[in-house]
Amino acid sequence: xxxxxxxxxxxxxxxxxxxxxxxxxxxxKQEHDLDVRVxxxxxxxxxxxxxxxxxxxxxxxxxxxxxxxxxxxLHEDLFDGEVSATTDLVxxxxxxxLYTIAGxxxxxxxxxxxxxxxxxxxxxxxxxxxxxxxxxxxxxSDITKAKPDxxxxxxxxxxxxxxxxxxxxxxxxxAGVTAAKAAGMTCIALxxxxxxxxxxxxxxxxxxxxxxxxxxxxxxxxxxxxxxS
Numbered sequence: 001x002x003x004x005x006x007x008x009x010x011x012x013x014x015x016x017x018x019x020x021x022x023x024x025x026x027x028x029k030q031e032h033d034l035d036v037r038v039x040x041x042x043x044x045x046x047x048x049x050x051x052x053x054x055x056x057x058x059x060x061x062x063x064x065x066x067x068x069x070x071x072x073x074l075h076e077d078l079f080d081g082e083v084s085a086t087t088d089l090v091x092x093x094x095x096x097x098l099y100t101i102a103g104x105x106x107x108x109x110x111x112x113x114x115x116x117x118x119x120x121x122x123x124x125x126x127x128x129x130x131x132x133x134x135x136x137x138x139x140x141s142d143i144t145k146a147k148p149d150x151x152x153x154x155x156x157x158x159x160x161x162x163x164x165x166x167x168x169x170x171x172x173x174x175a176g177v178t179a180a181k182a183a184g185m186t187c188i189a190l191x192x193x194x195x196x197x198x199x200x201x202x203x204x205x206x207x208x209x210x211x212x213x214x215x216x217x218x219x220x221x222x223x224x225x226x227x228x229s
Contacts, residue, residue: 002108003221004135004162005101006153006185007094008046009113011172011193012209014089014123016079017045023078024052027071034060045193046173048114048146049075076119083126090127093209094170102133104214110136112156112169117141136160148175150183157183165224168217170209177202186224188212 010016021041028034036056044052053071057063083089102109113120117139124131131137136159138152145151157164169180172190177199180187189202196205203220206212 001166002106002160002162003217004108004110004157004160004167005098005217006110006112006136006156006160006167006169006180007098008169008171008173008176009111009120009123010115011045012170012190013091013094013098013111013129014127015091016083016089016123017193019082019086019089020049020052020075020079023082024049024056024075026078027053027075028056028060028062031067031071031074032060032062034062036060042194046114046147046171046175048140049116049119051146076116079119080122083122086126088126088128089123090129091209095127095129097209097212098129099133101214101217102135107214107217108135108160108162110134110138110156110160112138112152114140114146114152146175147173148178148182150179153180153183153185157185165228166221168220170212171202172199174198186220188220 007013021038025036028036040056044055050072098109101107120139136156138156143151157167164184167185169185169187171177171180171187172193174194177187177189187202188204189199191207199205
């Protein structure tokens with residue numbers, strides 16, 4: 001039975017989170033003349049765009065819930081427009097790592113992102129990643145409960161044909177780390193969106209994915225196995 005490496009997308013494979021925050025701010029400015037601060041978005045990183053927008057709306061006193069679907073669509077359109085105008089969003093070490101692990105006989109690779117299927121496909125295409133190397137690709141469109149709920153990671157393990165205990169997840173958000181650990185998986189946290197202290201519940205914290213190699217992955221799974229025995 002193979003081991004699995006599962007990547008989050010935004011902030012791990014793709015440098016899209018600044019674009020997401022920027023275009024969300026533009027949506028609220030355009031519709032409600034509100035100046036949403038970057039720091040207001042931090043608690044919602046790793047969650048769905050809908051939860052992000054609803055959270056910001058509540059924070060700024062936008063109580064008209066009938067406007068939320070329009071804000072979500074406007075944000076999606078603004079995000080798609082900016083991503084489409086970008087030549088390459090990939091965080092280079094992550095693509096190299098993905099291809100390296102995908103080339104191993106005893107590993108499979110997958111994606112598990114809170115983004116919608118449409119947004120995720122645009123992001124991966126802009127990153128220049130060949131999706132034929134992926135053994136599974138789960139998005140927010142495939143689940144009913146978003147991170148920090150473990151549903152997306154449990155669904156990814158099922159799609160990969162690998163038990164959660166054999167899975168290593170790479171995440172960059174508190175919600176993502178919580179979801180991976182709740183799914184019974186080993187988790188590597190990448191700093192950037194959050195600092196190391198916020199990500200302390202991960203099994204390993206790195207500042208760059210260039211620090212990750214097959215030896216580390218095998219060691220982490222071995223340590224997890226010993227801890228459970």
